[in-house]
Amino acid sequence: MYISSNRLKRYIRNSDRIDFISMWNKFTIHSAEIDGIEIKGNDINKVVVAKVKTVEDHPGSDRLHLVTVDAGTGEDLSIVCGAPNLSVGMYVPCALIGGSLKGLPKVERIKLRGVYSNGVLASEKELGISDNHTGIMELDKSYQIGEDIKKYIPIDDIVVEIDNKSLTNRPDMWGHYGIAREVAAITGSELLPLDIYDEIEELKSLNVKVEDTVNCNRYSCIEIGNIKAREASIEMKVFLYYCGMRSVSLLVDLTNYLMLELGTPMHAFDSNKISSIIVKNTGDNELDFTTLDNIKRTIPKNTLMIYNESEPIAIAGIMGGLNSEVEDDTNSIILESANFDATSVRKSATALGLRTEASSRYEKSLDPNLTVLAIKRFIYLLKAHDNDIVINSRIEDVYPNVLNKSVVTLTKEMLKKYIDAPLDDDQVKSILNSLSFEVEVNDNEYIVTAPTYRSTKDITNAADIIEEIARIYGYDNLEPKPLKLDLVAPISDQKYELEYSIKKYIATNTKLSEVHTYLWYQNDVLNKYKIDKSNNLKIANKSDNSILRDDLSLSLFEICLENSKYTNEYGIFEIGSCIKGEDEERVLSILDVCSNQNVSEHYQNLKQLIYNLIKTLRNKEVEFVPAKTSKSYLQEDYTLYILLDNEVIGYISIIDKKLSRDCNKKAEIINVELYQEKLLTIDKESIKYIEPSKYPITNIDYTIILNKEELYGNLEQILNKYEHKYLFNYRLIDTYMDDVKKITIRFNIGSYDKTLTGDEITSFQNDLINYIKENGYNIVDKK
Incomplete structure (x- = not known):
């Protein structure tokens, strides 16, 4: 958003005391971030008001003209110019020799087709005040010949x-x-009130109805007639251009000006095309509508629209319609100043x-209390351009959702706790008053009433008031101090720590992906x-x-049904809640989806994962025993x-094929x-x-033979007794599995007193x- 310092000066008393270069650094600290600063008019020098005295064709060109102008220099200047709109008696901006224009760093005396040109007649684009380069800018004839153009046009x-x-x-x-x-507020200056037209009588009522409350x-409007002026002042045009908008016509320019001034958008309808206004929602219907940019659009369902009886004439808060636009010959308008829901x-x-x-x-939640003020301000500015306008109606005002001022209580103890600045009651009140807040000072608290333009969503609690005080006082004025608090060890949450440890172990040691599922089936x-x-x-x-x-595993299976559309082998896990009766239990569930060819390997890997996990968490070894499942x-x-x-702390199993085959x-x-x-x-x-x-x-390895169905745990119990x-x-x-189960065990032997001899090793073997043989097992012959 672009902001003109010239315009700001109009609203602040004694604004000439403010340095509008260095002030913006303070603004960034106190209010909002500045993206950039541009000095306008530095490249426009020695440009004066001149009167065209003669216009003749150039003898050596079909396009160029020989122009004689009076620029107040004591003698007429001969200038070669190619603009098509020059005429005798026309007042124009003239850049003298040694001057400069936008895109022309220095004006020099040059020869064009054999004739010397002693200056340059400038367009609006060359003055940097618009993009119009179709011809030379025509100045008001009330301007004094020879005066610097900047005296009349706010170029700087x-x-x-x-x-x-x-x-x-x-x-x-x-x-x-x-x-x-x-x-x-930042500079300690006084904000001036806006000039408004406040002599509006109770005339005829406009037919306005708000159905979607x-x-x-809020919806406010008024009818204004006998509008004859068609063009905004040069000052307003330059302001609009500097703020990123273009001048269209007086009425359009005024609505844009009010939007840039107060922040509240306005819209003008040609009153000759309007008989009544209805604000309602399109509901479940879509409709075709041509907007002001002459594009036919399909308006979706549940869109707030402005209607003229049954005909849509504007998309509320977005853009008007072509069927009610203000045209060049429009002399009577219905001026809309409304406030619509930000989300809508x-x-x-x-x-x-x-x-x-x-x-x-509108998306920012504007203050609905600005609508009537904007209308009165619009009329004031319109009368400044065209004093003969006629107010044809009263201000029609439908206000279904009244916005009241926010009232917040701030204790002095809380203020000191947050910023601990040497502020007395008068200073706090002065800071808040500078922002138009009302303050009631009590013994231990401040009762602060925020204006409605800060009550839409900004000021809601005591912390917001503290922020206002701190930023205007100056964050750079706050003394950094260490926090004073008791260092108390946090209460250990064993359940959280256990779950975090499990997640961390799985995340760092496996390729399983964590998922989060709903608590319901x-x-x-x-x-x-x-x-x-x-x-x-x-x-x-x-x-x-x-x-x-x-059962958390069923929830994970729902995830598998979806993910198996995209990949064949993957693993997921979750630590989640299960509701058993009226109790909540936390469970770790893992589902490992693999091909049937690799199931044995994956099964053993998961057993090893659980073994290592418990060993890490509890420094104990788990056992796996056959079980019957419910x-x-x-x-x-x-x-x-x-x-x-x-x-029993859990189980490992394989899901039935009637479920797994639905995945793959x-x-x-x-x-x-x-x-x-x-x-x-x-x-x-x-x-x-x-x-x-x-x-x-x-290290000595032996492969011991077990029956195919026998568990390793049986052998482990026997070896533990040795x-x-x-x-x-x-x-x-x-x-290794074939007709029998073959288990390879590595035995580590040695002595704390000596190096074992070959006979001692053989004796151990x-x-x-x-x-092992006495306990019913055979050993694979190493030969």
């Missing part, structure tokens, strides 16, 4: 660009008057793909697989999918309980669950340090082999 200006994002929560600053209020907060405007603008200057402001999944959960707790007032889950969707033959300290015909799904509450009850075993031997360790003075430890190396 300081224009700043403010970052729109920093104004999102400040709708009051989307106009120059709101910015001027901030500048006045939800999305139309944003949704409609997004649906239409039509973001306008008006919609961007999908009815279609339960029905498809005939899983009865009718006795579960249900969500009240929810007709569909109301059954709360008691879950109908699991294969019982592959179901193992996970035991820790003889307590060749897929198997391995399922693991760990019960967090049970894991919490088991203490971590302290790590015991064993001094390593300084003598060499010998004792030998040279045996340090053993561990499982590999498992013979003793171990005999022990």
Whole structure:
């Protein structure tokens, strides 16, 4: 958004005392971020008012003219010019020799087609005040010949660009008057009131009806006639151009000017085309509508529109219609000044793909109390251009959603706690008064009443008031101080810490992806697989999918049904809540989707994952024992309980093929669950340090043969009972399945006193082999 410093000076008393260059640095600190500053008019020098005395054709060109002008220099100047609009008696801007224009750093005496030109007659574009370059700018004949053009046209200006994002929560600053209020507060200056026309009588009533009182907060309008002036003042045109808009006509320019001044958009309808105004929603209907830019658009459902009886004439808060536009010969208008719901405007603008200057402001939640003020200000400015206008009606004002001032209580204790600045009551009151806040000072508190333009969404609580005080006082004036507080160790949340540790371990040691599912079942999944959960707790007032889950793995299976459309092998996990009876339990569930060819490998990998996880968390070893499951969707033959300290803390199994084949015909799904509450009850075993031997360790591998159905746990129990003075430890190396199960064990032997001899190693081997055979197992012959 572009801001003209020239315009701000009009609103501030003694504004000449303000340095409008350095002030913007303060503005960035106190109010909003400045994106850039541009000094206008620096490149326009020695340009004066001149009168055209003669215009003749150039003898050596069909396009050029020989022009004689009186520029107040004491003698007429001969200038070669190619503009088509020159005429005798015309007042024009003339750049003298040594002067400069936009795009022409220095004006020099040059020869054009054999004739010397002693200056340049300038267009509006060359003066930098518009993009019009169709001809020489025609000046008002009241201007004094020879005077600097800048005396009559406000070419010199300081224009700043403010970052729109920093104004999102400040709708009051989307106009120059709101910015001027901030500048006045920052600089300790006085904000002047706006000049308005306040002599409007109770004339005829306009036929206005607001049907959608939800999305139309306020609708004000008035009829103005006998409008004869067609063009805005040069001052207003330059202002609009510097702020990024172009001059169209007096009426359009005035509505744009008011939008840039007060921040509230306005719209003018040709009153000869309007018989009544109805503000209503399109409801469930779509309609075709041609907007002012002559584009036919399809208006979506639930769009707020302005109607002339049954005919749409404007998209509320976005753009007017071509069927009611103000034309060159329009002499009577209905002036709309309204306030529409921010969300409604944003949704409609997004649906239409039509973001306008008006919609961007309405989306910020404008103050509805500005609508009547804007009308009175418009009339004042219009009368300054055309004093013969006639007010044909009263101000019609429909105000269904009245906005009141926000009242906030701020305790002095809270103010001191937050900013701890040396501010007395008078200073606090002065700061807030400078922002037009009303302040009632009590013994221990301030009762602050914010103006309505700060009450739409900005000022809601005491912290907002503190921010206002701190920013105007100056953040750079606040003394940095260390926080004074008691250092208390936080209360440990064992459940949170356990879950975090599990997630971290899985994330760093596997390729499983974490998911988050809903707390309720999908009815279609339960029905498809005939899983009865009718006795579960249900969500009240929810007709569909109301059954709360008691099995997290089923929720993860719903995710698998969706993800298997895109990939064949993946793994997911979640730590979530299950509702069992009236109790909530936390469960870790893992689903590993793999091909049936790799299921054995994945099954063993998940067992190893659980083993390592528990070893890391509790420094204990889990056991896997055969189990019978109550879950109908699991294969019982592959179901193992996970035991820790003889307590069941979970299971591992494979999901039934009738479910897994719906993910992929060749897929198997391995399922693991760990019960967090049970894991919490088991203490971590302290790590015991064993001094390593300084003598060499010998590793001996033996492959022991088991029956195909026998569990490794049986062999492990027997090996745990074996004792030998040279045996340090053993561990499982590999498992191989054919007709029998072959388990490879690595035994680590040695001594703390010496290096073992060959005979001692052989003696250990013979003793171990005999022990294994005595317990009914055979060893694969290494030969």
